[in-house]
Amino acid sequence: MKKNVKDFIDKIKTAKSIAIAGHKNPDGDSLCSVLALARLIHLNFNKKTVCVYDGNIPDCLDNVPDRKNIIYFEHIDLKKVFDLVILLDYGTENHLGGFLEICKNAKVIAEIDHHKNDAPLADICIDDIEASSVGEIIYDLICTQKLKFDDAILELLATSIITDTGNFKYVCHGKTLRIMAEMVDAGISIKNISNALNNKPRKSVITEAGAAANTEFFYKGRLALATVDEKDYKNLDGRGDLILSILEQIKGLEYIVLLKRQKENQTGVSLRSKTKPIDHIANALGGGGHLNAAGAVVRDTIENVREKVLTLFKGMK
Numbered sequence: 507m508k509k510n511v512k513d514f515i516d517k518i519k520t521a522k523s524i525a526i527a528g529h530k531n532p533d534g535d536s537l538c539s540v541l542a543l544a545r546l547i548h549l550n551f552n553k554k555t556v557c558v559y560d561g562n563i564p565d566c567l568d569n570v571p572d573r574k575n576i577i578y579f580e581h582i583d584l585k586k587v588f589d590l591v592i593l594l595d596y597g598t599e600n601h602l603g604g605f606l607e608i609c610k611n612a613k614v615i616a617e618i619d620h621h622k623n624d625a626p627l628a629d630i631c632i633d634d635i636e637a638s639s640v641g642e643i644i645y646d647l648i649c650t651q652k653l654k655f656d657d658a659i660l661e662l663l664a665t666s667i668i669t670d671t672g673n674f675k676y677v678c679h680g681k682t683l684r685i686m687a688e689m690v691d692a693g694i695s696i697k698n699i700s701n702a703l704n705n706k707p708r709k710s711v712i713t714e715a716g717a718a719a720n721t722e723f724f725y726k727g728r729l730a731l732a733t734v735d736e737k738d739y740k741n742l743d744g745r746g747d748l749i750l751s752i753l754e755q756i757k758g759l760e761y762i763v764l765l766k767r768q769k770e771n772q773t774g775v776s777l778r779s780k781t782k783p784i785d786h787i788a789n790a791l792g793g794g795g796h797l798n799a800a801g802a803v804v805r806d807t808i809e810n811v812r813e814k815v816l817t818l819f820k821g822m823k
């Protein structure tokens with residue numbers, strides 16, 4: 507890891523062009539770690555970077571610092587050869603969307619991730635699957651490399667941690683809280699960040715609450731299965747996190763499946779569990795993720811995916 511960090515910093519110092527991206531349809535960690543790293547590179551190495559995304563950025567992230575600095579992938583030259591491409595929070599290559607094209611031409615690829623990935627794309631990997639978020643790993647880099655930072659960088663990294671831990675409920679170690687405590691001591695307000703994130707359009711909240719209300723339950727109430735059709739899919743703000751956070755409150759429930767009809771023959775699957783691993787189910791569907799939070803995009807109808815998922819969960823305690 508130490509050598510990788512040194513290589514990473516050396517590459518930043520020598521690169522004349524740098525592009526940074528996270529996964530498609532960025533969440534708080536994916537977006538904010540990209541913007542924080544770009545700002546960090548500018549502040550410490552006086553270099554401009556190109557921040558890129560594919561998919562949609564949720565409205566709840568409209569207020570994060572430097573939000574305007576990230577560019578939709580179709581608005582940049584995909585054929586451009588970057589000296590350094592940095593991938594953050596991406597999981598596996600099929601989550602990069604249109605940015606994958608840029609990776610193919612890159613001279614060097616580096617990655618910072620906390621997803622399990624047996625086939626990393628990068629030449630230089632700074633991965634830590636124990637970390638709560640990529641924001642946490644970047645904060646570590648600031649400390650170990652004694653990098654300069656400012657309030658906006660801290661706010662971005664704090665937003666990464668707050669969103670990826672679901673307000674400190676999911677993967678969140680003592681170390682994560684100590685980092686957060688240091689940030690709070692430095693002036694970060696968790697209350698202000700939480701208020702800024704409460705920025706969903708009304709129709710998204712109503713749509714997500716409606717989907718939660720129509721949930722089906724299986725296997726003695728252990729599994730909740732919610733569906734979002736194509737019309738409602740357009741109204742979601744992000745990946746339907748509100749549906750998941752409503753359902754997880756149900757007594758006796760262990761697993762949540764959220765199926766989203768993205769197109770006639772394309773279904774988004776979000777999987778959550780309270781304690782048991784579900785990443786193998788995401789893998790079986792061609793996706794991936796974490797032990798208790800994973801997902802996939804399946805090229806099949808929502809009806810077929812529903813059957814497939816229910817079969818995969820059969821017999822699970």
Ligand SMILES: [Mn+2]
Pocket residue numbers: 535536595620638639640670
């Ligand atoms: Mn993440």
